[in-house]
Amino acid sequence: MMRRTERLFQIIQMLRRYNRPVTGREIASELETSLRTVYRDMSELIAQRVPIRGEAGTGYVLDDGYDMPPLMLTADELEAAVLGAKWVAARGDDALKRGAADLIAKLTVAVPKDLQPIIVDAGLTPVRFRSRPTDTFDVSLIRQAIRGGRKFAIDYTDEKGASSERVIWPFLLAYSEDVSIICAWCELRESFRNFRTDRVISADLQDERIPERIASLRHRWEKMRAEERRQYEACKEQEQPA
Numbered sequence: 001m002m003r004r005t006e007r008l009f010q011i012i013q014m015l016r017r018y019n020r021p022v023t024g025r026e027i028a029s030e031l032e033t034s035l036r037t038v039y040r041d042m043s044e045l046i047a048q049r050v051p052i053r054g055e056a057g058t059g060y061v062l063d064d065g066y067d068m069p070p071l072m073l074t075a076d077e078l079e080a081a082v083l084g085a086k087w088v089a090a091r092g093d094d095a096l097k098r099g100a101a102d103l104i105a106k107l108t109v110a111v112p113k114d115l116q117p118i119i120v121d122a123g124l125t126p127v128r129f130r131s132r133p134t135d136t137f138d139v140s141l142i143r144q145a146i147r148g149g150r151k152f153a154i155d156y157t158d159e160k161g162a163s164s165e166r167v168i169w170p171f172l173l174a175y176s177e178d179v180s181i182i183c184a185w186c187e188l189r190e191s192f193r194n195f196r197t198d199r200v201i202s203a204d205l206q207d208e209r210i211p212e213r214i215a216s217l218r219h220r221w222e223k224m225r226a227e228e229r230r231q232y233e234a235c236k237e238q239e240q241p242a
Contacts, residue, residue: 007031008041012050012062016105021059030098073111078118081107087126091175093139130178133198141205142182142197145170149214151206152184157199164188168195169210171217185210185217192221 010031014022024038031038042060046052051063073081082104089100108119145152152170157163168184179196186193210217 004041007033007037008045011038011041011045013102013105015052015060015062016109017101021054021061023059024057027060073115075115075118078107078111078115079122079124082119082122083124083126086124090126090128091132091177091180093135093143095138095140095143128177132178133196135180135197135200137197137200137203139173139180139197141203142170142173145205146173146214149210151208151210153204153206154195155201155203156195157201159199163201167206168193169212169217171214171221183221185212192224 011027014027014030024035024042028035028038042052052060053063054060085100085103089097092100104119108116111119142152144150151167153165153167155163155165165188167187168182169187170182170184172183174181174183179198182195182197182200184193184195185191
């Protein structure tokens with residue numbers, strides 16, 4: 001469950017994101033909380049002198065007077081941040097897409113005014129020439145599992161159409177141009193395996209914690225990949241004509 005301080009921050013981010021009044025029901029839906037809780041949170045924010053205008057039933061607006069100290073970013077750094085956020089917005093799960101939009105909104109109010117036009121029209125955009133397959137589960141749950149070091153149960157269909165039920169220990173979520181891939185230790189195979197998110201039929205975040213640190217899993221996986229590359233290069237050299 002989201003802590004209250006996190007929820008208050010998210011409400012401010014939502015109000016920054018939209019150029020129109022945001023209703024309490026919209027806020028409650030995105031934050032997955034009750035309308036009564038939203039009204040209490042709004043009262044708390046106003047009591048803390050956050051310049052929010054509006055009321056229940058009509059929507060809320062954050063005044064321009066609410067500002068953050070300017071960030072010391074160069075134009076190149078800002079363009080990199082905006083381009084990266086746009087790439088994530090085009091390829092991430094719904095939660096990451098909202099995070100990318102919130103990042104751009106936060107940067108807009110945080111940078112000096114002379115750099116704000118770069119965010120509005122950076123002249124940079126990611127493109128893709130192939131459509132990405134649609135995921136059938138909430139991929140943000142994988143990120144929660146990695147952050148919390150928790151096991152993950154999936155029903156998975158491989159490239160040959162064979163289905164299996166597995167409990168995995170995810171430690172990395174990789175985003176390519178075409179697909180997203182879960183890198184994990186598989187309890188069924190007792191080894192590292194990769195799983196395409198679009199082939200996960202159903203998924204369930206487990207309460208049981210992974211009996212190994214995420215950093216340790218990644219380190220073992222990286223060592224395995226390095227050894228595989230070394231063996232591959234050795235085989236290529238042996239195939240070279242004398």
